[in-house]
Amino acid sequence: MIFAYMGRKRTRISALISMEWLGVNWDRGSLLIAIFLLSSFHSFSQVQVSGVVRDHKNTPIPFAQVFLKKADKGAVANVDGEFVIWAQEGVNDLIFNAMGYRRKVVQVIVRSEDQKLDVWMDVNQKELDEIVVKANKRDPAYGIIREAIRSRSKNRSQIESSTCNVYIKATELEIDKKDRQKQKNRDSTDVNKVDSIETIKDSVRDVNLVEIKTFRVFNAPNDYKEIREGYKKVGVSRYLYYLNTSEEQYDFYANFIRANRLAEIPIISPLHMTSFLSYKFKLERIYFLDTLMVYHIKLTSRNKGNNTFTSGYIDIIEGSFAINKVEVEIDGGSLRTYDEFKLNQEYTRVEDSIWIVSGQTFDYLTKVGKTKYKGQTKVLYSDFKFNVDFPKRYFKNELSVTTQEAYDKDSTFWNESRPVELTPEERRAIFRDDSIRVAHSAESYLDSIDSVDNRINYKKILWAGVTNYNRKKDRRFYFMPILGMWDPFSFGGVRFQPSMEVEKKYENGRKIIVDLEPSYGLENNDLKGSIGVSYKFIPRHFGTVSASVVHNFLYVSEPVSVINAFEPTNFVERTQFTLGGKYELLNGLYLSEDVALANNASVEKYKAGYFSSNIAPESEARSFASYRTLRFATKLKFTPNQKYMIDRNEKIVLGSRWPTFTLEYKKSVPGILNSILNYDFLSLNVLQKMNVGQFGISIFELETGQFLNTRSVRYEDKMVFGRSDFWFFSSPYENQMQESTFVTTKPYAEAHYTHYFKGTLLQNLPLLRRLKFETFGGMNYLFIKEANYHYADIYYGICRPFKIGRTKIKPGLHVVYGGSSRQFNTPTLQFGIVTEDE
Numbered sequence: 001m002i003f004a005y006m007g008r009k010r011t012r013i014s015a016l017i018s019m020e021w022l023g024v025n026w027d028r029g030s031l032l033i034a035i036f037l038l039s040s041f042h043s044f045s046q047v048q049v050s051g052v053v054r055d056h057k058n059t060p061i062p063f064a065q066v067f068l069k070k071a072d073k074g075a076v077a078n079v080d081g082e083f084v085i086w087a088q089e090g091v092n093d094l095i096f097n098a099m100g101y102r103r104k105v106v107q108v109i110v111r112s113e114d115q116k117l118d119v120w121m122d123v124n125q126k127e128l129d130e131i132v133v134k135a136n137k138r139d140p141a142y143g144i145i146r147e148a149i150r151s152r153s154k155n156r157s158q159i160e161s162s163t164c165n166v167y168i169k170a171t172e173l174e175i176d177k178k179d180r181q182k183q184k185n186r187d188s189t190d191v192n193k194v195d196s197i198e199t200i201k202d203s204v205r206d207v208n209l210v211e212i213k214t215f216r217v218f219n220a221p222n223d224y225k226e227i228r229e230g231y232k233k234v235g236v237s238r239y240l241y242y243l244n245t246s247e248e249q250y251d252f253y254a255n256f257i258r259a260n261r262l263a264e265i266p267i268i269s270p271l272h273m274t275s276f277l278s279y280k281f282k283l284e285r286i287y288f289l290d291t292l293m294v295y296h297i298k299l300t301s302r303n304k305g306n307n308t309f310t311s312g313y314i315d316i317i318e319g320s321f322a323i324n325k326v327e328v329e330i331d332g333g334s335l336r337t338y339d340e341f342k343l344n345q346e347y348t349r350v351e352d353s354i355w356i357v358s359g360q361t362f363d364y365l366t367k368v369g370k371t372k373y374k375g376q377t378k379v380l381y382s383d384f385k386f387n388v389d390f391p392k393r394y395f396k397n398e399l400s401v402t403t404q405e406a407y408d409k410d411s412t413f414w415n416e417s418r419p420v421e422l423t424p425e426e427r428r429a430i431f432r433d434d435s436i437r438v439a440h441s442a443e444s445y446l447d448s449i450d451s452v453d454n455r456i457n458y459k460k461i462l463w464a465g466v467t468n469y470n471r472k473k474d475r476r477f478y479f480m481p482i483l484g485m486w487d488p489f490s491f492g493g494v495r496f497q498p499s500m501e502v503e504k505k506y507e508n509g510r511k512i513i514v515d516l517e518p519s520y521g522l523e524n525n526d527l528k529g530s531i532g533v534s535y536k537f538i539p540r541h542f543g544t545v546s547a548s549v550v551h552n553f554l555y556v557s558e559p560v561s562v563i564n565a566f567e568p569t570n571f572v573e574r575t576q577f578t579l580g581g582k583y584e585l586l587n588g589l590y591l592s593e594d595v596a597l598a599n600n601a602s603v604e605k606y607k608a609g610y611f612s613s614n615i616a617p618e619s620e621a622r623s624f625a626s627y628r629t630l631r632f633a634t635k636l637k638f639t640p641n642q643k644y645m646i647d648r649n650e651k652i653v654l655g656s657r658w659p660t661f662t663l664e665y666k667k668s669v670p671g672i673l674n675s676i677l678n679y680d681f682l683s684l685n686v687l688q689k690m691n692v693g694q695f696g697i698s699i700f701e702l703e704t705g706q707f708l709n710t711r712s713v714r715y716e717d718k719m720v721f722g723r724s725d726f727w728f729f730s731s732p733y734e735n736q737m738q739e740s741t742f743v744t745t746k747p748y749a750e751a752h753y754t755h756y757f758k759g760t761l762l763q764n765l766p767l768l769r770r771l772k773f774e775t776f777g778g779m780n781y782l783f784i785k786e787a788n789y790h791y792a793d794i795y796y797g798i799c800r801p802f803k804i805g806r807t808k809i810k811p812g813l814h815v816v817y818g819g820s821s822r823q824f825n826t827p828t829l830q831f832g833i834v835t836e837d838e
Helices: 028-043 125-129 140-156 177-187 197-203 411-417 424-438 443-453 458-464 562-566 610-615 766-770
Strands: 002-005 012-015 046-054 065-068 074-076 082-088 090-097 104-110 161-175 207-219 223-234 279-289 292-301 311-317 323-331 340-349 355-368 371-386 398-402 466-470 475-479 500-505 511-521 526-538 543-555 571-586 589-601 627-638 643-647 650-655 660-668 678-691 697-712 719-721 742-744 748-756 774-784 789-799 802-804 807-820 828-837
Touching (some): 046 090, 046 104, 065 279, 074 082, 074 279, 082 090, 082 104, 140 279, 140 292, 140 311, 161 424, 223 411, 223 424, 562 610, 719 748, 774 807, 789 828
Parallel strands (some): 398 643
Antiparallel strands (some): 002 012, 065 074, 065 090, 161 207, 207 223, 292 311, 340 355, 355 371, 466 475, 475 500, 500 511, 511 526, 526 543, 571 589, 589 627, 627 660, 697 748, 748 774, 789 807, 802 807
């Protein structure tokens, strides 16, 4: 092999010219062929064009961009304005562009030899005055991002209203190293060539999939609504991401990306007004999109805090400085459920300078023990219409509607509506699901499917629980695993309490749930337990009735510390029948009613058990005669501006930025069914969880109440404020250093505030940032009028979130300082755990 190089033209000719390879002698014909080949390569040769870009004062212009007009090729000058670009021989138009200067087009006749070209550009004074060129010759990406930030309001507000069609496909697949060989066998199975449903059932592994075809409407600035025309679900959709475009908006023109399902706090956008403090930018290349020049800019988080994208790219259109494409990923430490997450968002030009999101791809990975779940959601937008007029009050708090007709769409509809190809795994899963639907009347086949899903193994028996599901009747039985049947921490010692749950669903959305939990105490040889039944009869308005019977050891007041959970004085033996109901009167306004007939008895005749005897040895069970009470309770709960979705007959609440207000009234009536108590109680509670941007999450709770009538009240019905642990297992949401337990029937008020900084204060400390610690702090206050008692504390500490399965646990240490009007304490170190079910 002989390689011939034509000087510095980057022209490489490779030819085998040995006589054996050609098979001919070097005669006149062979020589002409060789000359023709050489001339052909020569005609496509590249020539180097280099030079310096200067301004009118002969000062080099750093980082000027150079482009070939008819080719997708460009270059960037260095800090001294020197550039090098390769062009074909002939006439070429070179475009020179630089921030603060007028664009210049230079026509160059490129010959066979390398060429020198110096260019002078005219100042665009208005633009130049706005650009600060630092002495260190900052990367031009910063100037481009700065212009994109200045232009974001214009780019964001060009569309006042629109409608479009949206297709969503979300898939989650279980991946495991042990499944590699099995997966090869599955991949070899062609879904189009299978002979039986059993074959496809054996070849498909667990695939969760949802397809959605929806009509989406938008009205500036933040009104969205979806009408779903088709909805297909295979498997479980709980952990699939982005099944609704109205719920979370990936608006990169905003300061923050508010994706509450993804992350606990808003994520700083690369076009945030102070993004240079959060990200590093680098212009990696420049390319042309038709006649438009596009800057491909790499972004990297400066501190890798919990509220920034870890890395990625953003493509900016020259001139309008609109976004053309975004590719970003985020670290799993700040995510609610996922361990890895990537987003690819593309934009389409709909008019001269209007760019709108046309597609999104979300890739996410979840680790649960040794098993990994890989998910992907694709979203495609099409058929845009702009400047649409909507009726008044069209946009309310309802963000999405899915009717039963959307679930009933057949394969013909999906084959016509589906704009992307399905993977072999997805086709197998859909084939299996469709086959089940077709065979719905074949009881033998459904039984065979259920027999596989209901198969019992040792893992289910020991720690997962055993489920028996009847697909045809939509009925489910659940039996608690053996390891969950034992409660060593209960009052009275170790208890054996197997439990089961039966759930029955109906096509109209109604549902019945039955819970049964017998309980046997080994130390006292006592039998207790409970049974409860609930019936949801109006799903769209949460209309529910319930009844329960309980005979057990119950808390007088819910424990706020470990010592409260074990001291005998906080227990009562209660036999109670309760009948209740709940209904949503208006959106966000709920009415709950219940009546309870209870018999209360002392627990003094029982052995307290190991933990109660050792953790609270000085606490003794209260001695009193058994008594009966009949109590009525009414509760009004209201959340203003509550957002929601309608899914067939069910309503799915999405939350609100407003606090939740709860007003509760309790009345004990004497003389009926031997009830002896006579009191009236009224309380008001305000609870709010707030995202405060990059500074974290705040949780605030305020409650006040008092007894309006106290003719006959016993300890078990009074307001009880339990004492605190002084070092162990203290919850940050409760009083940290309360020295004793208080019982009152007079007015009281309490307030609790906790703020999670989400890495804001630690992101500049490399070691702590790498360990993924979070800081939190807060304060608590309590006032009891009857005792003229004031209590207050303030605390600050660190926690380290981690996941068990898909539940996030946050153990932490905090320093607390405070006390009461009776006793003030020195600062103490305490330990606490918060469980957040994602």
